[in-house]
Amino acid sequence: MLEALRKKIQEIMPQVDGVIALRRVGKGTAPHLFLPGDDLSELALSPQFPLPTPVRIIQAKYPDKRFAVVVRGCDERQLVEMAKRRQIFLDKLTMIGVACTKEQAEYCRCEMPFPKQVDIGETVEGIPQTFLDDFLAKPREERLAFWKHAFAKCIKCYGCRNICPECFCKECVLEDNLWVTSGTVPPPFPMFHLIRAMHTVGKCVACGECERTCPADIPLTILYKLLKRDVETVFHYYAGADPNEPPLMDSTIFLADMDMLHPPRR
Amino acid sequence: MSSPESNVQQPPYEPKIIGFLCNWCSYAGADLAGTSRLSYPPNIRIVRVQCSGRVSPELVLKAFHEGADGVIVLGCHIGDCHYIDGNHRTSKRIPMLRQLLAYAGIEPDRLRLEWVSAAEGERFATIVKEFTETVRELGPIKRVMVTG
Numbered sequence: 001m002l003e004a005l006r007k008k009i010q011e012i013m014p015q016v017d018g019v020i021a022l023r024r025v026g027k028g029t030a031p032h033l034f035l036p037g038d039d040l041s042e043l044a045l046s047p048q049f050p051l052p053t054p055v056r057i058i059q060a061k062y063p064d065k066r067f068a069v070v071v072r073g074c075d076e077r078q079l080v081e082m083a084k085r086r087q088i089f090l091d092k093l094t095m096i097g098v099a100c101t102k103e104q105a106e107y108c109r110c111e112m113p114f115p116k117q118v119d120i121g122e123t124v125e126g127i128p129q130t131f132l133d134d135f136l137a138k139p140r141e142e143r144l145a146f147w148k149h150a151f152a153k154c155i156k157c158y159g160c161r162n163i164c165p166e167c168f169c170k171e172c173v174l175e176d177n178l179w180v181t182s183g184t185v186p187p188p189f190p191m192f193h194l195i196r197a198m199h200t201v202g203k204c205v206a207c208g209e210c211e212r213t214c215p216a217d218i219p220l221t222i223l224y225k226l227l228k229r230d231v232e233t234v235f236h237y238y239a240g241a242d243p244n245e246p247p248l249m250d251s252t253i254f255l256a257d258m259d260m261l262h263p264p265r266r
Numbered sequence: 267m268s269s270p271e272s273n274v275q276q277p278p279y280e281p282k283i284i285g286f287l288c289n290w291c292s293y294a295g296a297d298l299a300g301t302s303r304l305s306y307p308p309n310i311r312i313v314r315v316q317c318s319g320r321v322s323p324e325l326v327l328k329a330f331h332e333g334a335d336g337v338i339v340l341g342c343h344i345g346d347c348h349y350i351d352g353n354h355r356t357s358k359r360i361p362m363l364r365q366l367l368a369y370a371g372i373e374p375d376r377l378r379l380e381w382v383s384a385a386e387g388e389r390f391a392t393i394v395k396e397f398t399e400t401v402r403e404l405g406p407i408k409r410v411m412v413t414g
């Protein structure tokens with residue numbers, strides 16, 4: 001796969017000013033802007049790291065340049081949601097689509113481990129999200145106890161927010177003492193975590209980066225994925241699917257009948 | 267409901283309800299209920315907002331966090347919002363927040379969204395009555411979260 005990617009990058013390089021991809025650094029990887037003529041021997045694919053934020057930063061600095069970026073399914077969908085909010089510019093971006101391997105998809109519990117256009121790799125099927133239903137099978141009191149226990153481990157490092165490509169606000173409510181009392185760890189339940197969960201609605205593509213980043217191993221994506229599923233089934237809004245569609249909140253979609261959403265009753 | 271384990275006379279549980287009412291329809295509806303001398307429970311404390319679309323999830327969660335046992339959001343009917351589509355946002359945001367509360371293990375019925383026009387004083391009184399009873403049954407918010 002890596003060899004195929006290297007070839008593809010060499011092929012695309014003459015048409016762009018640089019390619020945003022991963023580069024091997026020690027045992028890990030880091031985002032890197034490969035320029036024409038650069039040595040591609042340190043190009044890497046895993047361990048994966050989300051590239052949309054580097055795209056945003058690089059495009060902001062060089063608005064007139066044209067870049068290519070290596071995207072997995074999640075990266076592509078994130079870029080689309082960011083473009084809708086004018087955080088990145090798709091017309092100045094060429095995407096090199098990579099389909100994730102079965103192992104990677106399983107590791108991420110990914111529902112859609114491929115971008116729209118696949119240039120590298122073989123498309124594998126998504127992982128069924130049965131763990132969400134298993135979670136909902138717990139009665140309410142158990143869910144409450146589950147989250148109280150999980151969130152009590154939070155050290156408020158802001159890692160989940162910092163890694164999230166969809167968290168790009170210049171001022172974050174999670175840093176505002178009005179909403180999240182500063183100076184206390186763990187942050188009082190449920191302000192910090194439920195505010196963050198609500199702010200992912202219509203933007204979260206379920207890449208799982210927040211959860212992988214969390215040093216306390218809090219299974220954040222259970223909440224985010226449940227919300228995402230509601231947004232899809234009730235509002236028919238698929239985060240990252242269509243750059244020409246307005247963001248969920250800006251759209252004139254509304255809930256005609258309030259009984260269309262059924263919160264679990266037990 | 268007084269707590270059985272204490273001998274000290276506890277005042278019976280009276281739900282505290284925060285109502286976010288939009289200025290243009292629902293607040294006027296509440297006003298009409300008042301001027302028509304309709305009675306409704308005094309448990310609701312009304313916060314007038316410019317539009318129901320102003321009611322961010324933070325506001326609702328903060329109300330719970332500060333000890334509200336229930337939160338009700340009232341706005342203009344769809345199509346009547348003074349800001350055209352402010353309540354379209356509300357109609358997505360509040361139901362989604364109800365889902366989130368339920369997923370997190372907090373009773374979703376502590377949060378309610380309704381549309382009340384300036385002419386619906388009676389509807390306002392009925393909804394507040396109903397909601398107060400729902401929240402009374404659910405009991406104090408302290409059962410699910412530490413407040414204050």
Ligand code: SF4
Nearest residue numbers: 164204205207208210
């Ligand atoms: S899974 Fe987490 S990091 Fe990824 S988009 Fe959703 S909230 Fe952001």
Ligand code: SF4
Nearest residue numbers: 154155157158160214
């Ligand atoms: S990454 Fe985990 S520990 Fe850090 S703030 Fe987020 S939930 Fe809390």
Ligand code: FES
Nearest residue numbers: 288317341342348
């Ligand atoms: S002004 Fe009443 S809901 Fe917007």
